């Protein structure tokens with residue numbers, strides 16, 4: 119009994135074990151590379167054949183993972199990449215990092231987790247640790263994964279080990295990399311927690327155990343809801359400040375000088391990415407089943423989701439003040455990714471804003487060094503290069519993502535009219551051609 123746990127602990131501590139990662143996207147790939155760099159033999163599994171081919175060729179599609187690092191690990195045989203989940207039988211620890219999107223009615227779509235859990239159930243053998251990292255509703259690990267694994271006839275905490283450990287990475291964030299972000303761990307049993315702590319202790323500076331998987335699942339959702347609610351608060355503050363003729367950016371800056379009890383969040387054209395717009399609904403759905411309808415989550419979501427419409431209205435008014443219509447206006451969007459420094463356009467507010475402008479007859483183009491192509495409705499757009507973008511010839515330049523590649527002095531000097539939803543031009547002070555959120 120004790121044998122499995124002890125053997126696994128030793129293998130993990132000595133980095134002699136094999137780590138399997140299911141889902142090699144924004145979360146799974148950096149994790150696989152981190153374990154590989156630490157000395158583990160890593161097996162990465164992804165169902166996307168095209169992605170697997172690219173990864174095998176040492177091409178990283180994720181900004182935070184350098185192609186050089188990836189190629190070195192692949193060439194050294196320390197990171198094997200495959201579409202075959204069967205190979206996971208050789209892994210000592212298996213980490214699941216698959217997507218958790220929303221369904222059509224904003225209900226959790228855990229079909230990827232179910233598929234991954236079914237795949238793991240078929241290869242599970244005594245002595246393995248399985249960790250779920252995908253963000254999901256409280257109860258998933260014990261209600262969806264555990265029964266599938268128990269059905270193999272193994273005892274959790276003795277023969278196999280199971281935990282939830284949410285990913286908290288912030289793609290593009292150079293200040294807090296994977297190692298610097300404390301890792302939460304909630305095991306089904308104390309032995310599960312302990313082994314998961316040992317596993318992650320090899321790649322992060324600090325592991326924080328909590329009482330169980332449900333708590334760990336809830337903490338992750340709370341973190342994302344905290345962001346959603348606070349972003350909604352400043353988005354509404356921005357709308358109120360504009361009505362009052364105040365700069366929301368100045369208000370936030372000044373409030374930030376308070377050394378306690380305040381934390382700055384910033385308004386923008388809307389929320390995007392795989393997490394903030396979706397994850398809070400996982401909790402709403404869960405508590406609704408138990409007879410409680412959450413209020414903050416719905417309210418924050420409503421405010422955040424109206425921001426793209428608000429930005430379209432700002433653009434319309436800015437053009438109108440110059441006796442121009444949206445129809446026929448040449449509008450250049452700067453940035454379409456949901457945040458600076460990344461090429462992820464999932465749920466990016468830029469999609470909704472540009473679509474609304476196209477529907478109104480604007481001639482829309484965009485510059486995004488991280489997003490070479492963009493499909494909006496029936497329109498296929500290609501990014502204009504930043505160097506050759508003719509800013510002076512546009513009726514309006516719309517700043518949606520403050521990528522570090524953009525030179526805002528150039529924007530302010532060349533563009534006749536700018537709508538800046540990110541305060542990217544803030545340091546340049548008031549300018550007659552710039553309208554800020």
Ligand SMILES: NC(=O)c1ccc[n+]([C@@H]2O[C@H](COP(=O)([O-])OP(=O)(O)OC[C@H]3O[C@@H](n4cnc5c(N)ncnc54)[C@H](O)[C@@H]3O)[C@@H](O)[C@H]2O)c1
Pocket residue numbers: 140141142143144145146163164165166169215216217218230233234251252253254285286287288289392393
């Ligand atoms: N992107 C982020 O910043 C971030 C941060 C923290 C947490 N998360 C959470 O982590 C999870 C993964 O997010 P992501 O952004 O890495 O998603 P992603 O779409 O970038 O990557 C997921 C990968 O999983 C693969 N996949 C899907 N089903 C599979 C299966 N059955 N077997 C093998 N591979 C499979 C997909 O092909 C894809 O490559 C989600 O739950 C997300 O909410 C994401």
